[in-house]
Amino acid sequence: MALKDLNDRQAVLRALEEYDKLGRVAFLRTYGFGTADEYVLAHEGRYYDSKAIAGVAHLFQTGELLTNSEFQGGRRGAVPRLTAMRFEIVSQRRGSFVLLWNPTLWHWDEERRLAIQQCILAGGTGSEPWSTGSRKKDISKGDRIFLFLVGQKERGLVASGHAASDIYLDTHWAADHPEPGPHISVAWDRLLDAPEVLPWEIIERTVPGFPNRYQGGGARLDGLQTLTLDALWQEHANEVSLAALGDPTRAEVVASYSYAIVKRRNHQQQFRNLLLGAYEPKCAVCGFDQVEILEAAHVIPDSQGGPSSLENGRLMCPNHHRAHDAGLFRFQGDLPMWAEAASEFLAPERPQDRNSS
Known part of the structure; x- marks a missing residue:
C-alpha cells in the first residue's frame, strides 16, 4: 500500500x-x-x-x-x-492575517482614505500604518492582509493588501493609551466604501472555519482559508467596480476626455497575490523588496497564452518587468539571461545600502 x-x-x-x-x-x-x-x-x-x-x-x-x-x-x-x-x-505558504477597523473607535481621515482609493484605481497601491491588535510578532513583509469593518451596521471585508513591513511599535491608536502598540505598514490593493463591504455572513458560510466574529485584530488564516477568501473577495470587488461604471454619481465626465472599450486583465491582481503568497517578496532579478511596487510578471507572456501560475510567474520591480516584456532578457530556470544587445542593470543603490558598505 x-x-x-x-x-x-x-x-x-x-x-x-x-x-x-x-x-x-x-x-x-x-x-x-x-x-x-x-x-x-x-x-x-x-x-x-x-x-x-x-x-x-x-x-x-x-x-x-x-x-x-x-x-x-x-x-x-x-x-x-x-x-x-x-x-x-x-x-500558499504565507497564509494571511485579519485586521479590524471600528470607525466608532478610530477615525480614518477621509481625505487620506480617498487618496488611497484613487491610487488603487490608477493601478497602484496606497500605503498606510495599521494596528495589528494583540499580535506582536510573526507578520512579515509580503504577508496577505484582510481588513474587516466592525462595530456598525455594515460588517464585513472592506479592504485588502500586503504587509509592507514587519511589526514595529508606534503610538497606540487609542489616544488615552499610554504605551505604544504593534503596527505594520500595509500596501492596500483594494479599498471599498462601507456600504460595499463583502458581508461577514457570506464569508462565514463560504470560508472553512471562519468564525462569527474576531475579538481583536491579528488573527491568522491558513493557506486554504486565504485562497478561498481571496477568490471570494476578488469576485465581489470586481462586481463593485463594474456596478460603479454604470453609476453616474461615482465619476465626473469631462468633455475633453474620450472613452474607449479596453481589454482589462482582471486576473492580474489575483496572480500577484498568488506570487506574493508563495515567493519571498522581492524582485527575481535585482532583489528590490519594496512590496508596494512589486509586479506579477509572466515568464511566457500572457498575450502568448502563458498561464498565470507559480511556474510561469515571477515577482519583479517595474524596471525589470518592462525589460523582460521588451525582450531584453529571458529566464533560464531562475536565472535571467540577458540578450547580447542588452545591458544588464540592477536596482539603484539606496542610501542605507551605501552606509552599510
Whole structure:
C-alpha cells in the first residue's frame, strides 16, 4: 500500500465530493488529517487540503486509506501524484492575517482614505500604518492582509493588501493609551466604501472555519482559508467596480476626455497575490523588496497564452518587468539571461545600502 498506487482521477473526484459533503473540519477529523501547510488542490473554484484528498482518494481506489503518517504531502508526495492526474495545485505558504477597523473607535481621515482609493484605481497601491491588535510578532513583509469593518451596521471585508513591513511599535491608536502598540505598514490593493463591504455572513458560510466574529485584530488564516477568501473577495470587488461604471454619481465626465472599450486583465491582481503568497517578496532579478511596487510578471507572456501560475510567474520591480516584456532578457530556470544587445542593470543603490558598505 503506497501513494504510487493512486492513479485514478475518478477516485480523487470522489474524495472531493466527500470533502464537500462533510465540510473541511469534519472531513479532516473523520480521516485523521491536519490542514495543509502549503499546497492546496484547486478545483472548479474551490480549494482543498491536498494531502488529505490524496489519502482518501487512495481509499476510494484501493479500499485502503493512506493515513497521514504513511506518506508525504508536498512536492515529494501528494503534489506530483495529483498533478499527474491533471489536478491544479496551488502554493500558499504565507497564509494571511485579519485586521479590524471600528470607525466608532478610530477615525480614518477621509481625505487620506480617498487618496488611497484613487491610487488603487490608477493601478497602484496606497500605503498606510495599521494596528495589528494583540499580535506582536510573526507578520512579515509580503504577508496577505484582510481588513474587516466592525462595530456598525455594515460588517464585513472592506479592504485588502500586503504587509509592507514587519511589526514595529508606534503610538497606540487609542489616544488615552499610554504605551505604544504593534503596527505594520500595509500596501492596500483594494479599498471599498462601507456600504460595499463583502458581508461577514457570506464569508462565514463560504470560508472553512471562519468564525462569527474576531475579538481583536491579528488573527491568522491558513493557506486554504486565504485562497478561498481571496477568490471570494476578488469576485465581489470586481462586481463593485463594474456596478460603479454604470453609476453616474461615482465619476465626473469631462468633455475633453474620450472613452474607449479596453481589454482589462482582471486576473492580474489575483496572480500577484498568488506570487506574493508563495515567493519571498522581492524582485527575481535585482532583489528590490519594496512590496508596494512589486509586479506579477509572466515568464511566457500572457498575450502568448502563458498561464498565470507559480511556474510561469515571477515577482519583479517595474524596471525589470518592462525589460523582460521588451525582450531584453529571458529566464533560464531562475536565472535571467540577458540578450547580447542588452545591458544588464540592477536596482539603484539606496542610501542605507551605501552606509552599510
